[in-house]
Amino acid sequence: MSDLKKEKKRVRKPGKLEKREARMGYLFVAPWLIGVVAFLLYPLGQSFRYMWYNIRITPVETKFIWYGTQNFSQIWLESAEFPQGLVTYIWKTIVEVPIIVVFALIIAMMLNGKIRLRGFFRLLFFLPVIIVSGPVMNMLVSEGAATIPAMNVQAIVSAFGRFLPDKAASSVGEIFSNMIMTLWYSGVQILIFLSALQKVDPALYEAAKIDGGSGWECFWKITLPTIKPMVLLNAIYTIIFMSSNEQNELINMIKNAMFSGTKEKGYGYASAMAWMYSIVVTLVVVLFFLLLGSKKDKYDRAVRRYRRQQKREARLQKKIQRRSKRNARKYASGVRRNKYKTYDGSGDY
Amino acid sequence: MSAGTSTKPTTAAGTIKSVLTKDKLRRFVFGTRERTGVGQQILVYGLLICIGFVYLYPILYMISTSLMSMEDLLDTSVKWIPGSVYLQNYRDAAKSMxxxxxxxxxxxxxxxxxxxxxxxxxxxxxxxxxxxxxxxxxxxxxxxxxxxxxxxxxxxxxxxxxxxxxxxxxxxxxxxxxxxxxxxxxxxxxxxxxxxxxxxxxxxxxxxxxxxxxxxxxxxxxxxxxxxxxxxxxxxxxxxxxxxxxxxxxxxxxxxxxxxxxxxxxxxxxDFDMSFNTKASVGDTATSLNESVRMAATALSIMPLFVMYLVLQRHFVESIDRSGITGE
Structure with a gap:
């Protein structure tokens, strides 16, 4: 018992060389660390402060007027713009991210097979990454270049409307009408999947084939588990991309609020909006992380369970030892005070 | 089924033959474990080409529209291929930008x-x-x-x-x-x-x-x-x-x-619409704002990166492979 304890307490002191190494590490990271303070922590704290104030900028000075939670009540209660935008954003992200990821995976699987002109197709599917930017997209959408005229969105919506609630059906219609844009967002994801697929060990597939596994089984039992981390990576990349893309209405709303000349809006109002927005984005990321994050595999879990068991047993052991010591003490004192009469062989008790 | 279970030897042999050919056809189309069939390949290529077209559609649309003159835009019979290559749009857009x-x-x-x-x-x-x-x-x-x-x-x-x-x-x-x-x-x-x-x-x-x-x-x-x-x-x-x-x-x-x-x-x-209108009111440009000019402006803004992409395509496409994001 005591051996275990000792081993835990003993922490090896870092040597001189290691210390120097660590110092060099800090040196290399130093610019970024300064940046964290200057461009992350400080602005974060500042904007947290701003959101409780109404900030008015006059040519002479910047006036801070304590507002309390008034900014929030204004955003939520007085105009429906922001809450509605938020709901649309969440809905859109939750629907579109899986579509983009699955679509990217399908294309990557198709390109991964024996295919002539693979280079050409890769070139083609990667092209949007170069072009895609807010204003260009807006321009293309506004000129109707983003929808295929041959696709009858109305018919699709009504077809889905038969067995889906209205809201879901209309969002499905929206997806189809913005199909090209959705596909355009999946350039990087396709390449990430493709390069992950090419690194799956072919011996695994061969082994599965010898054991009589079909292509379908191979996909679910080999391909998917191997590239699962990439699924998560792509999902998060997509969320972040969509949340900072200029087509997103919310971020434009924040910018407009920041520079609107009205009395009640301004930096404070915009900060409150930005905070709520980023909390929502983070929550969406966390949601996808929980859904797709790697669960510990069986072996890992077994090891953990075993460790826990050991700990429990050790605790029990300790308890027993403590008890027995206490009991021994009690017994000893009892004996001293002649509490227990033992049979001394004299014949009577 | 009944033919296959028939007792007459001659017909049985015939069915075996036909089954064999059917099997061959099936294998030819759907493929076997070892090699993909023609049907599968057609499906994959068809899908890839369709999706590829969808990917390219906005760009094709942009290029074709940007080359249309006013008459082509108004002419309903002109859908994809403009009557003549009309470069004035590009000149106007470039001037405005x-x-x-x-x-x-x-x-x-x-x-x-x-x-x-x-x-x-x-x-x-x-x-x-x-x-x-x-x-x-x-x-x-x-x-x-x-x-x-x-x-x-x-x-x-x-x-x-x-x-x-x-x-x-x-x-x-x-x-x-x-x-x-x-x-x-x-x-x-x-x-x-x-x-x-x-x-x-x-x-x-x-x-x-x-x-x-x-x-x-x-x-x-x-x-x-x-x-x-x-x-x-x-x-x-x-x-x-x-x-x-x-x-x-x-x-x-x-x-x-x-x-x-x-x-x-x-x-x-x-800001194209705004700047174009101010320029047009001064009389700097030949045409008024229409979708051809706007598409021309979009094409112009894409052009540099597009050229860069075509020149450095190998580096772009292999970039993710080599960056090691996907691990080894």
Whole structure:
């Protein structure tokens, strides 16, 4: 018992060389660390402060007027713009991210097979990454270049409307009408999947084939588990991309609020909006992380369970030892005070 | 079924033959375990070509519309192929956007911060990958957190800060964060370098230090040359992302004032309608604003990156393979 304890307490002191190494590490990271303070922590704290104030900028000075939670009540209660935008954003992200990821995976699987002109197709599917930017997209959408005229969105919506609630059906219609844009967002994801697929060990597939596994089984039992981390990576990349893309209405709303000349809006109002927005984005990321994050595999879990068991047993052991010591003490004192009469062989008790 | 189970030997033999041919056909179309069938291949190629067309559709539409003259636009019989190649749209759009001037500014806006981004991200990635120091894990956590956090939340105080420093409306507002490792999408680049340097064998560094190289020398002589694939990836992506960034550029570098010096092509597309109308009212351009001109402007703004993509296609497409995001 005591051996275990000792081993835990003993922490090896870092040597001189290691210390120097660590110092060099800090040196290399130093610019970024300064940046964290200057461009992350400080602005974060500042904007947290701003959101409780109404900030008015006059040519002479910047006036801070304590507002309390008034900014929030204004955003939520007085105009429906922001809450509605938020709901649309969440809905859109939750629907579109899986579509983009699955679509990217399908294309990557198709390109991964024996295919002539693979280079050409890769070139083609990667092209949007170069072009895609807010204003260009807006321009293309506004000129109707983003929808295929041959696709009858109305018919699709009504077809889905038969067995889906209205809201879901209309969002499905929206997806189809913005199909090209959705596909355009999946350039990087396709390449990430493709390069992950090419690194799956072919011996695994061969082994599965010898054991009589079909292509379908191979996909679910080999391909998917191997590239699962990439699924998560792509999902998060997509969320972040969509949340900072200029087509997103919310971020434009924040910018407009920041520079609107009205009395009640301004930096404070915009900060409150930005905070709520980023909390929502983070929550969406966390949601996808929980859904797709790697669960510990069986072996890992077994090891953990075993460790826990050991700990429990050790605790029990300790308890027993403590008890027995206490009991021994009690017994000893009892004996001293002649509490227990033992049979001394004299014949009577 | 009944034919197959019939007792007569002659018919049975016949069915076996027919079954064989059917089987062959099935194999031919659907393939076997060993090789894919023709049907599968047709399906895959068909799907790829269809999706490829959908991908290209906006660009094709843009190019064809931008080459149409007014008559072609009004003529309902002209759908895809314009009657004649009409380049006036491009001339008008270029004039309205001040193409060459804006082009030069775009390059400056993208190239200078990219340079800082690459150098600093490489250093930081190297530090994270090769040294073990206290708080490294927490720092990595902060790094990922700073990627997830939308830039909007830090945007307002940063703007105020820059305003105080007087660098809003100058290129410094992009260079400064890049120098401190907080350029556009810097966390991704740091992670790319981190991944990359972790794969460089430690023996190499140790050999260098035994031969008397200091930490900096090891970094510059061994780590940097071995990281060239990652550097190419980061340069390309950083350049493209800075080029396509309109939101932050218009806020920091352009400074939102009316008569700003800095602008880039993407912002020019955004403000195209307004600037075109003012130019047209002066009588600088031949045509009035129509979709052909707007598409021409869009095409012009895409053009430089498009050409760059065609020239450097191999580097772009293989970039993700080589950056080691997907692990080894």
């Amino acid at each position: 001040e193409f060459w001037k804006t082009f030069g500014k775009s390059i400056a806006i993208s190239a200078v911060p990219t340079l800082c981004n690459v150098v600093i991200c490489m250093m930081v990635g190297y530090g994270f990958a090769k040294y073990d120091f206290k708080g490294r894990k927490i720092m990595m956590g902060i790094l990922i957190f700073s990627y997830i956090l939308p830039s909007q939340v830090t945007m307002i105080p940063t703007y105020v800060l820059y305003n105080k420093m007087g660098i809003v409306g100058t290129l410094w507002s992009f260079i400064l964060p890049a120098v401190f490792g907080h350029g556009l999408n810097a966390p991704i680049f740091i992670l790319i370098f981190y991944q990359f340097f972790r794969q460089v064998p430690k023996v190499l560094m140790e050999a260098a230090s035994i031969d008397g190289a200091g930490h900096l020398k090891t970094f510059f002589r061994i780590a940097v040359p071995s990281a060239i694939p990652a550097i190419i990836t980061v340069v390309l992506f950083s350049f493209v992302w800075y080029w396509n960034e309109a939101y932050l550029t218009s806020l920091y570098v352009q400074g939102l004032s009316g008569d700003a010096f800095w602008t880039n092509l993407v912002i020019a597309v955004k």
